[in-house]
Amino acid sequence: MRRKGESMSQTTDHALERTVFFSDAVFAIAITLLVIEVHVPHVERAGGDMAFWYALGHLMPNLVGFFVSFSVIGAFWMGHHRAFSLASRYSPRILGWNLTLLGAIAFMPFLTAFMAEYAGARVPASLYWGWMLVTALLNLRVNTIAVGPDMRGPDTTPDDVRYIRGRGLSTICASIVALAIAQFAPFFGPLGMLTLPVFRRVFCRPGAASIATSPAG
Secondary structure: OOOOOOOHHHOOOHHHHHHHHHHHHHHHHHHHHHHHHOOOOOOOHHHOHHHHHHHHHHOHHHHHHHHHHHHHHHHHHHHHHHHHHOEOOOOOHHHHHHHHHHHHHHHHHHHHHHHHHOOOOHHHHHHHHHHHHHHHHHHHHHHHHHOOOOOEOOOOOHHHHHHHHHHHHHHHHHHHHHHHHHHHOHHHHHHHHHHHHHHHHHHOOHHHHHHHOOOOO
16 A cells, blocks of 8 residues: 555556566567577588578578567567556456467467468468467557556556557558468568558558547557
C-alpha cells in the first residue's frame, strides 16, 4: 500500500514488472532457438573451397528463415517493449492475451524450421504466414490494452496510442500481403513484409487517428 505523502511515481507495480520480465524472457528464448535449426553442414576436406560454398548454398533456405524470423520476432518485441513502456499499472485483462501472444511467438521457431525444410512448398509457407497473421492480431490486442485507459501512464499522449495501434495494423496488413504471395510463389512470401513501411505511412500518419484508435484496433 502506498504510504501517505508518497508520490505515484515512486511506487512500483510489481505485477506489471513481472509481466514485462516474463515476456522479455520468452521473446529472448524464441529468438535464440531460431539458430538451433541452422545446422553446421558436413563437408569433406578433400573437396576444397568450393565444397564449403556449395554446402552453405544448401543452407540458404535455413539462413533466410533465420533472418526473416529473427527480424519478425525482434519487431514484435520492439512493439511490445514500446507499448509496455507507456504503461504504468497492471490490469488483469492483459494476462490471458499476453500469454497467448507469447505462445504464438514461442511456436515460431518450429514453423520457421518447417518452412525452411520444405522451401518453396505452399503448405509450410502458408502455415508460417498464416501464423504470422494470427501473431500480429494478438500483438495488436495486447499492445492496445497496454496503452488503454486501464494501464497507460499519465504521460501517454493520444499520439503515442495512435502510433502503437498504427504499427499493429501495419503488421497485420503486411502479413496478409505475405500470406497472399505465398499462395502463388511460396518462396517469395517474405517480400510481403517489404510493404510494412507503406502501411505504416498510412496508419501512423496524423490523419489516421480515427482509424488507428478505433475499438477494432
